[in-house]
Structure formats: C-alpha cells, structure tokens
Amino acid sequence: MAVIGAGPGGLTCARILQRHGVAVTVYDRESGPDARDQGGTLDLHEDNGQIALREAGLLEEFFRISRPEGQEMRQLDPAGTLLFHHTPDEGERFKPEIDRGDLRALLLDSLEPGTVRWGHTLWSVEGPDKGPRQVRFDDGTSIEADLVIGADGAWSKVRRAISPALPAYTGVSFLEAWFHDVETRHPEIAALVGQGGAAAADGERGLFAQRNSGDHIRVYVIQRVPADWIAANGLTGSDTEAIRAHLLEQYRDWSPALRRLISDNDGPYVDRPINALPVPHTWDHNPTVTLLGDAAHLMPPLGVGVNLALLDACELALAVVNSRTVEEAVRAYEMTMLPRSTEMQRLLEHGAEELLSTELPDFAGASGNP
Known part of the structure; x- marks a missing residue:
C-alpha cells in the first residue's frame, strides 16, 4: 500500500x-x-x-x-479587556x-x-x-x-x-508572526498570552496568539481581505517593515498591548490565506x-x-x-x-468568518474560570 x-x-x-x-x-x-x-x-x-x-x-x-x-484560553476585546479566561483543571x-x-x-x-x-x-x-x-x-x-x-x-x-x-479562498486570510525567547525578550506578550492561547476580534479583523513549546509564541493576524491583499496594497511578502506599518494602521484603534502582537515579531510574516x-x-x-x-x-x-x-x-x-x-x-x-x-x-x-466574531467561545458560560 x-x-x-x-x-x-x-x-x-x-x-x-x-x-x-x-x-x-x-x-x-x-x-x-x-x-x-x-x-x-x-x-x-x-x-x-x-x-x-x-x-x-x-x-x-x-x-x-x-x-x-x-x-488555557483567553478572550479579550480590542481595548485589551479580558472578557473570558479558561484554565484547565488539574489532570x-x-x-x-x-x-x-x-x-x-x-x-x-x-x-x-x-x-x-x-x-x-x-x-x-x-x-x-x-x-x-x-x-x-x-x-x-x-x-x-x-x-x-x-x-x-x-x-x-x-x-x-x-x-x-x-480548494477555494474563503475571504479570510492569516498572516503568521513568530516570537522567540518570549519570557526574556517579550515578557509583556508572554504575560498577555499565558500558557495557551489568547484571541481578540472586532468583527472585521482579529488576532490569535498561541503558546508553542521552547519559549515560542505564534501570532495569527486575521483579516477579511482579498487573497492578493499584500500585492494589492503595493507590498511584497518580504517587506516586513512595510507590511507592519500597513497592519498597524489597520489596527490603529486597538490597545497598545495587542498591537505589540503586530509590531514586535521576530523575523518576517508568513502569508496564509484560508482555503476550503x-x-x-x-x-x-x-x-x-x-x-x-x-x-x-x-x-x-x-x-x-x-x-x-x-x-x-x-x-x-x-x-x-x-x-x-x-x-x-x-x-x-x-x-x-x-x-x-x-x-x-x-x-x-x-467558520472562517467566526474567527472574526466578537462572541465569546461556546464553552464560556459553562466554565468555572471567569
């Protein structure tokens, strides 16, 4: 076989x-x-x-x-307010x-x-x-x-x-950003994310940060955009500073703590359009x-x-x-x-649209960890 x-x-x-x-x-x-x-x-x-x-x-x-x-899972609003916090039980x-x-x-x-x-x-x-x-x-x-x-x-x-x-494009795209040695180099982001994931969205755009092993965090900048949005904005995938400036403008009304997930990454972004x-x-x-x-x-x-x-x-x-x-x-x-x-x-x-939703996770109401 x-x-x-x-x-x-x-x-x-x-x-x-x-x-x-x-x-x-x-x-x-x-x-x-x-x-x-x-x-x-x-x-x-x-x-x-x-x-x-x-x-x-x-x-x-x-x-x-x-x-x-x-x-562990945290849900925040764009102002950085913690709306929901799930922590796993022992075992x-x-x-x-x-x-x-x-x-x-x-x-x-x-x-x-x-x-x-x-x-x-x-x-x-x-x-x-x-x-x-x-x-x-x-x-x-x-x-x-x-x-x-x-x-x-x-x-x-x-x-x-x-x-x-x-596969066809869903209309939603991820841009992946990496953070290394987070406890030393990015302590504010490490504290924001915790040991699991942290998410925020405003209906049109979102951020999802996820703790990996080895003191790494990956962040996904989530947007409802055309599949070729980088080129359509006169940018190239290798132009990290220009992409960063563009994103910071798109997220200009978000809290400084969350905007660090866009501005402080180590290395280039990785474009990941969502197909299905x-x-x-x-x-x-x-x-x-x-x-x-x-x-x-x-x-x-x-x-x-x-x-x-x-x-x-x-x-x-x-x-x-x-x-x-x-x-x-x-x-x-x-x-x-x-x-x-x-x-x-x-x-x-x-489901790609749900990644931009401002609603809390389904398990929020059932959790004993407000």
Whole structure:
C-alpha cells in the first residue's frame, strides 16, 4: 500500500497498518523530516485524535510530551479587556497541546526504518480502477500499489484521480508572526498570552496568539481581505517593515498591548490565506484510491482538521486490517468518513468568518474560570 504524504494523518495510518502486519510505504515530496518548519501547535481531542493515537500505541507517549497547560484560553476585546479566561483543571486531558513538529517526530520514530521515502513528489496516479495502480513521481520513477491513500493535504494530487474539486479562498486570510525567547525578550506578550492561547476580534479583523513549546509564541493576524491583499496594497511578502506599518494602521484603534502582537515579531510574516474544499466534498467510490484529512475535507482552521485526519487514518487502517479485500475496506471506510466529514464541513462552512466574531467561545458560560 502507498500513502502519499508524511503528515500526521499519513503517518498515523502507516503506523496502525504496521502494527497489524500490513506492508505500507509513505512517499513525501520533502527532502527529509527537517526540510521545513512544521507549523504551530495542535490540540488533540479525547474523542477523535486521541482515539487514533491509542490505536497506534502512542497515547501515553503523547501525554508525556504534550502540554496540558496549553488548554488555557483567553478572550479579550480590542481595548485589551479580558472578557473570558479558561484554565484547565488539574489532570485535564481533553485536548492537550503538542507542537506539530513534536507530533510528527513521535509518529516517524514509531515506524519501521525505511517506511518513509523522502524526495518523492507525486506526478500522477494511473492504471485501471480495479488496480494495480501506477504511482508516478516527477523524477521519472514509479511504483505499483493495490491501494493509494491520499494524505497529501489541501492541494492533493491524489485527489485528482477521483475528484475534480479544488480548494477555494474563503475571504479570510492569516498572516503568521513568530516570537522567540518570549519570557526574556517579550515578557509583556508572554504575560498577555499565558500558557495557551489568547484571541481578540472586532468583527472585521482579529488576532490569535498561541503558546508553542521552547519559549515560542505564534501570532495569527486575521483579516477579511482579498487573497492578493499584500500585492494589492503595493507590498511584497518580504517587506516586513512595510507590511507592519500597513497592519498597524489597520489596527490603529486597538490597545497598545495587542498591537505589540503586530509590531514586535521576530523575523518576517508568513502569508496564509484560508482555503476550503466545496461543501460537501464527496466522490464516487473507487476501489483502489481514497483520501484522508485535508485531501478529503479541507475546512477552516477551527481545531478539527488534524483530529479528523487522525481519526480518518485510524478508521481506514482498521478497515484494511478487518476486510477481506481492499475494495471492501475502502467502501467501509468511506461509508463512515464521508457522512462525518460532510456534517462537519456544513457546520464549519462559514467558520472562517467566526474567527472574526466578537462572541465569546461556546464553552464560556459553562466554565468555572471567569
């Protein structure tokens, strides 16, 4: 079996398959596990992501390296007034945080040596629907597989074999900013954010700051803007000072404490327009190709993406283990995954707009931590 994409979903699928003695190889376009920054921190939920890690035999190790204190959440208004503060109870494990890089390392280390083949950029998936499939890479090499699993993210090339759908811009964009050695270099920001996350919004724009491990904080400047807003304002992505000046003007009425999340970052900003797949995204059953995670159901980033990817991976792997044929496994998996993802896609269809909402989190009224 061939898994395309060495993200959390693809690696979890491979790990569970290997635990049950199923041969699998993961192919990834990156040159190696440290080829790029893996992104911010994730909260893995007890009712989906943690289920997959338990099946992978990695749950206790996850608890050992995760950050339960990262479940802290603060909501402020643009004036900097604290509106809501959730702090996790002692021993709370519903959704501990873990850096993306740490989760990936945990999964990679659990696989048999040589499972992941780096430097393999997918070109196409060919061959008859009944298989075997020819998986071709852009270096001219190819392999044969009885099942191709697309775990290759938002712009999945595996998806082309079964669906014409492409992600579309939601109208909301993130601009990511990094802060390093925060307790020493940025103590005011460290105090503002706490051990988890802090958010503020005014209906048109927002800020979300998130504590990462290693004394780092990532901030996401959230705006309702055209996808090409940087160029449309006569700027370039590398012109950090000019982008900063533009943002400070946009957030001119916000408190000085919150504006530091824009003005004091270390290094350049990273443009991250928010895209999503059509709602619902489904496809006709194919006996030798299927998708999981963002390749199947890319949604706005509201805390469900990686959890659904891990649950997809777990259910697909177990379907393969417990079915008589690959076709039977794919059908069983998709009968559960597609309705679930469709329901969640519809729920979050306009979720990008919620990132700008001034309403308090749903759990505010139920918390004992005002």
